Amino acid sequence: MGKILSPSFYxxxxxxxxxxxxxxxLVRVEAxxxxxxxxxxxxxxxxxxxxxxxxxxxxxxxxxxSMWGRGGLAYVYFTYGMHWMLNAVTERxxxxxxxxxxxxxxEEGIALMRARRGGLKDKILADGPAKLTQAFAIGxxxxxxxxxxxxxxxxxxxxxxxxxxxxxxxxxxxxFSVPEPWKSIPWNFKIRHVExxx
DNA sequence: AGCACGATTAACT
DNA sequence: GTTAATCGTGCTC
Numbered sequence: 001m002g003k004i005l006s007p008s009f010y011x012x013x014x015x016x017x018x019x020x021x022x023x024x025x026l027v028r029v030e031a032x033x034x035x036x037x038x039x040x041x042x043x044x045x046x047x048x049x050x051x052x053x054x055x056x057x058x059x060x061x062x063x064x065x066s067m068w069g070r071g072g073l074a075y076v077y078f079t080y081g082m083h084w085m086l087n088a089v090t091e092r093x094x095x096x097x098x099x100x101x102x103x104x105x106x107e108e109g110i111a112l113m114r115a116r117r118g119g120l121k122d123k124i125l126a127d128g129p130a131k132l133t134q135a136f137a138i139g140x141x142x143x144x145x146x147x148x149x150x151x152x153x154x155x156x157x158x159x160x161x162x163x164x165x166x167x168x169x170x171x172x173x174x175x176f177s178v179p180e181p182w183k184s185i186p187w188n189f190k191i192r193h194v195e196x197x198x
Numbered sequence: 199a200g201c202a203c204g205a206t207t208a209a210c211t
Numbered sequence: 212g213t214t215a216a217t218c219g220t221g222c223t224c
Contacts, residue, residue, distance in 0.1 A: 044205070053205075063220070080206050081217030087205090100205055120208085130206050174205050200224080211213080 002158035007148050010071030014090040014097040015187060017071070018045040021088065022191050023162035026104050028136040028154050036112055036136050038104030038126055039159050044172050045187040046087070047097045053175045053182040056096030066144045067096040074154060076133075076143040083130035084139050088147055088156065102129045102173070102188070166192045 002025055010017055021043050028036040046054035055064040066075035067089055075087040075098045087098035104126045106113055113125045113135035126132035138154065147155050169186040
């Protein structure tokens with residue numbers, strides 16, 4: 001078990017946190033203590049109201065309110081009529097920004113993930129933003145929780161070291177009708193050689 | 199009140 | 212490569 005990341009980790013600029021989260025371990029703890037965990041291998045930054053790819057672009061609403069919270073909270077939202085997405089809120093309270101966790105490589109609780117994912121192949125248990133929320137049983141009930149609290153059902157701890165030369169950048173995924181430069185700006189980060197198959 | 203669309207996935211050809 | 216599934220949200224009428 002690694003050390004849980006403290007709020008100060010999340011107070012840095014969002015894009016720095018996006019890079020720094022690569023290699024960290026996302027942990028889900030059930031009421032009975034069962035752990036499901038995996039190393040984060042892909043992230044995406046969403047930075048403030050000026051970023052027209054960010055949900056905060058049209059102001060604070062019941063849906064995106066968590067983004068305005070202090071860095072280190074969770075922002076969980078529903079999209080495409082069926083999927084939940086997990087973000088780690090960043091920067092100071094009052095500034096809406098977050099890092100979308102897009103993929104993890106499973107470590108603990110793989111059998112449980114397999115069950116939650118309907119018996120699909122292990123390679124695709126958590127290699128997408130809505131796949132990992134299924135594998136980790138993350139939904140609306142976890143929106144706004146503190147990812148820095150060891151008593152939370154979901155938190156992020158120290159994991160594997162990742163050299164910056166092993167991080168590749170890409171445009172963010174799925175922003176079809178977002179205007180430039182936000183549509184193409186390279187705020188998606190992946191660990192090289194752990195290519196996420198899709 | 200109605201409507202187009204989304205930070206996606208899985209199944210199918 | 213293509214497409215159905217499925218519904219909350221924000222914008223237009």
